[in-house]
Amino acid sequence: MNSHADIPTFSVVPGATVHEVLDGRQQEVVELVEKAYLLHGEGQTVNPPSYFLRFPDRPTARIIALPASVGGGRPVDGVKWISSFPANLDRGIPRASAVLILNDPVTGYPYACLESSIISAVRTAASAAVAARALVAGRPAPRRVGYLGTGLIARYVHSYLSALGWTPEEFGVHDLSAEYAGSFADHLRGTAGGAAVRVHGSAEDLIRASDVIVFATTAATPHVTDPSWFGHHPLVLHVSLRDLGTEVILDSVNVVDDVEHVLKANTSVHLAEQQTGGRDFLDGTLCDVLTGRVTAPADRTVVFSPFGLGVLDLTVGEHVHARARESGRLLVVEDFFHDLQRHRDPGKEVAAR
Numbered sequence: 486m487n488s489h490a491d492i493p494t495f496s497v498v499p500g501a502t503v504h505e506v507l508d509g510r511q512q513e514v515v516e517l518v519e520k521a522y523l524l525h526g527e528g529q530t531v532n533p534p535s536y537f538l539r540f541p542d543r544p545t546a547r548i549i550a551l552p553a554s555v556g557g558g559r560p561v562d563g564v565k566w567i568s569s570f571p572a573n574l575d576r577g578i579p580r581a582s583a584v585l586i587l588n589d590p591v592t593g594y595p596y597a598c599l600e601s602s603i604i605s606a607v608r609t610a611a612s613a614a615v616a617a618r619a620l621v622a623g624r625p626a627p628r629r630v631g632y633l634g635t636g637l638i639a640r641y642v643h644s645y646l647s648a649l650g651w652t653p654e655e656f657g658v659h660d661l662s663a664e665y666a667g668s669f670a671d672h673l674r675g676t677a678g679g680a681a682v683r684v685h686g687s688a689e690d691l692i693r694a695s696d697v698i699v700f701a702t703t704a705a706t707p708h709v710t711d712p713s714w715f716g717h718h719p720l721v722l723h724v725s726l727r728d729l730g731t732e733v734i735l736d737s738v739n740v741v742d743d744v745e746h747v748l749k750a751n752t753s754v755h756l757a758e759q760q761t762g763g764r765d766f767l768d769g770t771l772c773d774v775l776t777g778r779v780t781a782p783a784d785r786t787v788v789f790s791p792f793g794l795g796v797l798d799l800t801v802g803e804h805v806h807a808r809a810r811e812s813g814r815l816l817v818v819e820d821f822f823h824d825l826q827r828h829r830d831p832g833k834e835v836a837a838r
């Protein structure tokens with residue numbers, strides 16, 4: 486413990502602990518994330534724009550800071566600092582890496598540093614599941630679920646959609662890399678509860694064959710531009726944000742997590758805003774859907790575009806920290822904060838030497 490009673494103890498939570506705390510808890514996290522969306526919609530959060538650090542000599546890489554504050558019964562402030570280096574895949578390591586810092590809302594002191602690539606993937610997948618659960622209401626139960634882009638996020642989204650109790654007959658996958666598509670298909674075969682798994686040779690084939698489509702690519706610009714591929718009016722979880730052309734966006738019902746956030750950084754909806762000069766094509770936020778202010782029609786393509794809110798990382802991170810503390814798994818850094826007197830007492834310093 487710190488000798489100053491008001492200063493929180495600082496601890497580190499490694500990825501293995503984050504994994505242990507969250508593993509198998511999909512339903513609990515889905516409820517947590519849904520509550521965070523409702524708090525956000527009620528104005529009980531602060532979520533300023535993310536800050537993108539980019540590098541002229543490494544144009545595909547970026548590091549993003551997501552500062553945020555969550556109110557309600559479990560208040561917490563903090564920031565996620567997440568890198569995306571797509572060339573890491575060629576190095577045999579994951580694209581994204583991250584830490585999450587939690588700050589005490591009373592003193593402002595940071596009190597934890599958590600490995601956050603897992604928290605980030607979990608909150609992204611849980612957000613897709615919250616949206617899917619709300620947006621399929623009124624539609625026939627999904628029979629064919631397709632994954633376009635088959636990396637880490639696709640794996641987590643599959644795990645979280647599986648917790649919704651859907652019983653699809655078939656899963657489809659497509660990736661620019663046949664190797665990644667094949668290994669994700671193998672993963673699905675092991676976890677799909679007997680459903681068929683089909684690898685599609687093109688995005689068009691996958692889209693036409695799916696009632697629910699999860700976009701989890703690293704495409705920087707739209708590559709799916711023909712609205713006729715969506716003639717069967719699927720639900721689209723557009724997690725990777727930049728795959729769909731403006732024609733597809735304008736032909737769909739569009740639900741977002743936060744309007745001001747998602748209309749940035751050349752997302753597909755941002756491009757649609759630039760091309761149309763307005764935002765009338767946005768139909769509402771996920772909070773609007775959760776509270777019944779907006780209903781997604783079953784006879785239109787519905788696209789959910791989540792920019793990804795720092796408040797979700799903080800909510801999940803605070804939960805992980807609390808559970809790790811309860812089970813004695815925090816790595817406490819004793820006396821992390823030092824030099825806590827505004828004016829040193831020289832007499833004491835001499836005595837201590």
Ligand SMILES: NC(=O)c1ccc[n+]([C@@H]2O[C@H](COP(=O)([O-])OP(=O)(O)OC[C@H]3O[C@@H](n4cnc5c(N)ncnc54)[C@H](O)[C@@H]3O)[C@@H](O)[C@H]2O)c1
Nearest residue numbers: 609634635636637638660661665701702703704725791793
């Ligand atoms: N909205 C959010 O809150 C949120 C949060 C986390 C990650 N993401 C996004 O999710 C995406 C996936 O992340 P990841 O960690 O799984 O990445 P990853 O690099 O592990 O996997 C991406 C996969 O997409 C494939 N791909 C790239 N372009 C493609 C295309 N045009 N068609 C088909 N496949 C293509 C790649 O071959 C790769 O297998 C990223 O764009 C990331 O920024 C969004």
